[in-house]
Amino acid sequence: MDKLLAHAYNESTANAKKGKPNSASDSGIRDKFPLSFLFPLFLFVSLFMLLPLMLGGVKVDVSVNKYVVSINDQLTLTLRISDSSRLNISEPPAPAVNLFSFRNMTSSSSSSVSIQGGKMVSVYSHNYSYIYFPQKEGQTSIPSFTVRVNNQDYKTRPIDISIIASTTNSTQPRQSSPAFPGRDPFGFTIPNDWNGDSSTSGNTMLIALPENQYVYQGFPAVVSYYLYTDEMVRSFNLEDEKDYEGYGKSTFEQPTMLNYEEVRYQGRNYKRALIKRLAIIPNKDGNLQAPQMQGIARLYNFGYLNKDLKSSGGAIVVRPLPREKQPAGFSGAVGNFKVSHSVSKTELALGEALTFTLKIQGRGNYNRFSAPVFIAGKGFQASSAVVMDNLNAGIDGTRTYYYTLIPQTKGELRLPELPFAWFDHDQGEFRSFVMPEQVIQVKAANVLSYLNRIWEPQSPRTMHPRLKRDKYPVYKAYPSQAWYWVPVLLIVIFCLLISVLSYNVKLKRKSPELYAQRQAGRILQRYMKHATVAAENLSTEFYPLAEKALFDYLATKYKLANHLSTEEKISNLREKSIPLELIAEMQSFLQSCQQARFMPEADRAINLREDLELLQRIIAGFSRIKNNGVKR
Amino acid sequence: MKRLAFLLFMLLVLWLPVAAQVDSLAADADVHNADYYYNKAVDYFASGNHGYANLYYLKALRLNTAHKYARANLDLAIRMSPDSKLYPERLFLVRVLFQGLDFLSVNRLAMLSLVLLLLTALSLAWLLFYDPDKERALPILSLALLGILCLSSFSLLGVKSYRQRHNQLAVLIAGNEQLLPLSDTATKPLAEIHAGLIVTIMETKGEYVIVRLPNGQVGKLPAKAIAKV
Known part of the structure; x- marks a missing residue:
C-alpha cells in the first residue's frame, strides 16, 4: 500500500532564535557604516546563517496510508524522522485520535551513505508506524503532536481523516486481544517510563517454525517467526535479521500488528503472534539455517520494560533433485504446480492469429525457470511468451504465459508441442505437461483476414525485448534547434525575392x-x-x-x-x-x-x-x- | 526589402541562444532518449512493476510517437492490465488516423514541413514565372495544394511540439488506489484503480490531483500515487 506523504512543517523555536541579530555588535558596526549599508548586510548574514537550516537539518514527516478509511479497515500513521547526523529521539507516544482506537506501534531505523557532487552524504532515519482501528463512521483529525529530536521539539501538522461504512463484506484481520488478560494496555494513558529495567517471571521467546524441515533443492521453504509469550507484550520491534549461506529469500508475509492465537508449546499454554514469514529458496543441498531474527518486545508489568529476543529454530535440510529420469522440457521448475491451458479459437483463416494460454498455479520456484518454448516447424509460427505474474513473494500464486500462434498453411492443423516439466515436491517425482491433441481448422485467407490483426486488438502479441544500443544520444527536437530554422528562413526570403522580381518583370512587360x-x-x-x-x-x-x-x-x-x-x-x-x-x-x-x-x-x-x-x-x-x- | 531581410536575420540571431538554451535544458534533464526509456520500461515490466513500465513507455512515446516497440508493448500491457476495460475501444478509421498521427513524430513532421515548404516555394516560383500566354490552372492548383499541406503540416508540428513540452499524462504507480470524488463531502470512492493506469492530469490541488480516467471519469487521487510523464 502506497503511503500518502503529508509534509509536516518543522518548527523549532530554538532554531528560530538563530536568525535574530546581535544588538551589541550591531551598535558597534553602526558607528562605522551608514545604516543603508547595514540593512542589506544584516539580511545577507541572516540568510547565510539560515542556509544550513534551509538546505538540510532534521526533517519530520507524517503520513497516513489512506485519508478515507472504511470501518473494517485500519489506519497506519507513519512518522519519519531523518537527518544527516545520528538522531537522538525520545520515542514519541501515539497521538490520541478521536473515533479511533490505538492498537500497535512498530519502529525501524535505517542509515544510508551516498556520494553527491563528490561529497559523502549520510542520511539517518527513524520510522514509527502506529496502527489504529476505526470505531465508528465520521470525520476526525489526527492532531498535531510534538516530537523531541536532538533536544529540540518539532511539531507535526494535523491530518483530516474520514471514516466511511464498509464497502465490502469482507472482514479484515484485526489485532486480537492482548496476550495478557486484564486492563486494556492500548489505551491512551500510556506511561512514559517504557524503558524500565525490571525483570519479569513470565516467558517470552521468538521461534522460527518449523524448527526442522526437509525440502528438495529449489523448492521454497517457508519459515514463520512467531512470538510466543505468556506475558502481556504490548508491541514488538524487529531490529535485525541475520543471514546465513546457501539460500535466497523473500518476505512472504509480515503483519503490521500482533494477532495472538492460543497454542500449547512444550507442555505450557502460550499466546503466539506471527512476526514475519520468509520464503527461503535453497541454492545448495545439505543443512541450512534460516535467518535469525532479533528484536525487542515491550512488556507491560505495572510499567513498561524492554526484552531483547533472538529467534531459535528454522533448520532446513535440503535434498538434491534426482539426476535420473529428468524429462525433456525440465528447466529447473520445482514446486507443487497445477498446469492448465486454453486457446482463444479453434477455427480461423490464414493471416489470423490465435492466442494460446498456459497457466501455472501453486507454490514453487517461479523465479528459477524460464518460459517454455513451442517446438517449431509444425505449421504454426509461435511468438515468444508474454508473462503475467500474480505471485506472492515470487513463490505462491499464478503465472500465465500468453503465446500468439499464426498458422502458415491452411487445413486441419495440430497445435505444436509445448514441453514443460517440473519436479513435484510433494510427490517427489518429475512431471510433464501433456497437451491434449487439439485440432485447429485453418481456412483459406481473404482480404479481411489480413486486416484482422488491426480489427482484433485484443489478441496478445509478443512483448518486444530490450533494444541493444551502445549509447543513447540525447534526443533533440528539430524545431527547437537553430539549424532547422535557417532553411525555413532562406525559403521565406527566397519567396519574397521571387515575388518582388516577378512583380518587376510583370511591370516591365x-x-x-x-x-x-x-x-x-x-x-x-x-x-x-x-x-x-x-x-x-x-x-x-x-x-x-x-x-x-x-x-x-x-x-x-x-x-x-x-x-x-x-x-x-x-x-x-x-x-x-x-x-x-x-x-x-x-x-x-x-x-x-x-x-x-x-x-x-x-x-x-x-x-x-x-x-x-x-x-x-x-x-x-x-x-x-x-x-x-x-x-x- | 533590405529592412525585411535584416529583420529576419536578427530574428534568426536572437533565436540561436534561445534554441541553445532549450537544448541544454533538455540535455540536463535526463538521458532523454526514447530507446533508453523503452529499455527501462522493459526492465520494469520484467520485474513486475507495471506502473513504472507504462510510465517509461509513455516517456519514450513522448519523445518519439513513432517508436513502434514502445507502442506495441504499451498496448499489450494495457490489454493485460486489470483496468483494460477503462480504455475506450476506438473505431477502425479513428485507430488508423491515430496510427498515422503517431507515425508522424515531431522530427519526422519537422522534416516533412520543411520539404513541403520548399515545394511550395518552388511551386510559387513556377506560378510567378509561368508563361503568361498559357493556361495557369496547373501551377495554381499545385501551389494551393502544397500551400494547404504546408500550413497543415506546420500547424500539426506546432500542436505536437506543444504537447511534447506540456504533456499532461500521468501513470498510477501505487499498487491499488481509490479514485475519490471531487466533492469534499462525498466520501465513497468512485472506483478502485490499479498500477499502470494512464490518466490525464486536469488540476493539482494541494496533496491531490484531479485526474480524468481513460473512460472519461473524473476524480481525485493523492499526488504521490501518480507519476507525471
Whole structure:
C-alpha cells in the first residue's frame, strides 16, 4: 500500500532564535557604516546563517496510508524522522485520535551513505508506524503532536481523516486481544517510563517454525517467526535479521500488528503472534539455517520494560533433485504446480492469429525457470511468451504465459508441442505437461483476414525485448534547434525575392514606361540623397553630385545616351515636348554647376541652399511629366 | 526589402541562444532518449512493476510517437492490465488516423514541413514565372495544394511540439488506489484503480490531483500515487 506523504512543517523555536541579530555588535558596526549599508548586510548574514537550516537539518514527516478509511479497515500513521547526523529521539507516544482506537506501534531505523557532487552524504532515519482501528463512521483529525529530536521539539501538522461504512463484506484481520488478560494496555494513558529495567517471571521467546524441515533443492521453504509469550507484550520491534549461506529469500508475509492465537508449546499454554514469514529458496543441498531474527518486545508489568529476543529454530535440510529420469522440457521448475491451458479459437483463416494460454498455479520456484518454448516447424509460427505474474513473494500464486500462434498453411492443423516439466515436491517425482491433441481448422485467407490483426486488438502479441544500443544520444527536437530554422528562413526570403522580381518583370512587360519611371525615381533618390547630404554639410561636392543625379535621372527616364553633350541632351528634351520653363530652369542650374567648378572654394557654398531648392523644383517638375511630355 | 531581410536575420540571431538554451535544458534533464526509456520500461515490466513500465513507455512515446516497440508493448500491457476495460475501444478509421498521427513524430513532421515548404516555394516560383500566354490552372492548383499541406503540416508540428513540452499524462504507480470524488463531502470512492493506469492530469490541488480516467471519469487521487510523464 502506497503511503500518502503529508509534509509536516518543522518548527523549532530554538532554531528560530538563530536568525535574530546581535544588538551589541550591531551598535558597534553602526558607528562605522551608514545604516543603508547595514540593512542589506544584516539580511545577507541572516540568510547565510539560515542556509544550513534551509538546505538540510532534521526533517519530520507524517503520513497516513489512506485519508478515507472504511470501518473494517485500519489506519497506519507513519512518522519519519531523518537527518544527516545520528538522531537522538525520545520515542514519541501515539497521538490520541478521536473515533479511533490505538492498537500497535512498530519502529525501524535505517542509515544510508551516498556520494553527491563528490561529497559523502549520510542520511539517518527513524520510522514509527502506529496502527489504529476505526470505531465508528465520521470525520476526525489526527492532531498535531510534538516530537523531541536532538533536544529540540518539532511539531507535526494535523491530518483530516474520514471514516466511511464498509464497502465490502469482507472482514479484515484485526489485532486480537492482548496476550495478557486484564486492563486494556492500548489505551491512551500510556506511561512514559517504557524503558524500565525490571525483570519479569513470565516467558517470552521468538521461534522460527518449523524448527526442522526437509525440502528438495529449489523448492521454497517457508519459515514463520512467531512470538510466543505468556506475558502481556504490548508491541514488538524487529531490529535485525541475520543471514546465513546457501539460500535466497523473500518476505512472504509480515503483519503490521500482533494477532495472538492460543497454542500449547512444550507442555505450557502460550499466546503466539506471527512476526514475519520468509520464503527461503535453497541454492545448495545439505543443512541450512534460516535467518535469525532479533528484536525487542515491550512488556507491560505495572510499567513498561524492554526484552531483547533472538529467534531459535528454522533448520532446513535440503535434498538434491534426482539426476535420473529428468524429462525433456525440465528447466529447473520445482514446486507443487497445477498446469492448465486454453486457446482463444479453434477455427480461423490464414493471416489470423490465435492466442494460446498456459497457466501455472501453486507454490514453487517461479523465479528459477524460464518460459517454455513451442517446438517449431509444425505449421504454426509461435511468438515468444508474454508473462503475467500474480505471485506472492515470487513463490505462491499464478503465472500465465500468453503465446500468439499464426498458422502458415491452411487445413486441419495440430497445435505444436509445448514441453514443460517440473519436479513435484510433494510427490517427489518429475512431471510433464501433456497437451491434449487439439485440432485447429485453418481456412483459406481473404482480404479481411489480413486486416484482422488491426480489427482484433485484443489478441496478445509478443512483448518486444530490450533494444541493444551502445549509447543513447540525447534526443533533440528539430524545431527547437537553430539549424532547422535557417532553411525555413532562406525559403521565406527566397519567396519574397521571387515575388518582388516577378512583380518587376510583370511591370516591365505590361507597362514599360511606368517601369522606367520607377527605376528613374529610384536612381534619383539614390543620387539626390548624396547631393542633399552634401548641401546640408555645405560641401562643395554638391554640384558634381547634383549634376550627375540629374543626368542619370534624365538618361533613365528619357533614354538619353550618356555620351551626348549637355547641349545635345537639352535639344533632345525639347523634342520630347518638355515645358520650356522647366528646360530653362535646368539650364540655369547646369550653368550654376559650371560656374561653381571655377569658383574659389570659399565662394562655392554661398548659393548651395538656393541651388538645392532649384534642383528639387526641377526634379519635381520632371516627375510630374509623363515620358511623352504630358503633365500629369 | 533590405529592412525585411535584416529583420529576419536578427530574428534568426536572437533565436540561436534561445534554441541553445532549450537544448541544454533538455540535455540536463535526463538521458532523454526514447530507446533508453523503452529499455527501462522493459526492465520494469520484467520485474513486475507495471506502473513504472507504462510510465517509461509513455516517456519514450513522448519523445518519439513513432517508436513502434514502445507502442506495441504499451498496448499489450494495457490489454493485460486489470483496468483494460477503462480504455475506450476506438473505431477502425479513428485507430488508423491515430496510427498515422503517431507515425508522424515531431522530427519526422519537422522534416516533412520543411520539404513541403520548399515545394511550395518552388511551386510559387513556377506560378510567378509561368508563361503568361498559357493556361495557369496547373501551377495554381499545385501551389494551393502544397500551400494547404504546408500550413497543415506546420500547424500539426506546432500542436505536437506543444504537447511534447506540456504533456499532461500521468501513470498510477501505487499498487491499488481509490479514485475519490471531487466533492469534499462525498466520501465513497468512485472506483478502485490499479498500477499502470494512464490518466490525464486536469488540476493539482494541494496533496491531490484531479485526474480524468481513460473512460472519461473524473476524480481525485493523492499526488504521490501518480507519476507525471
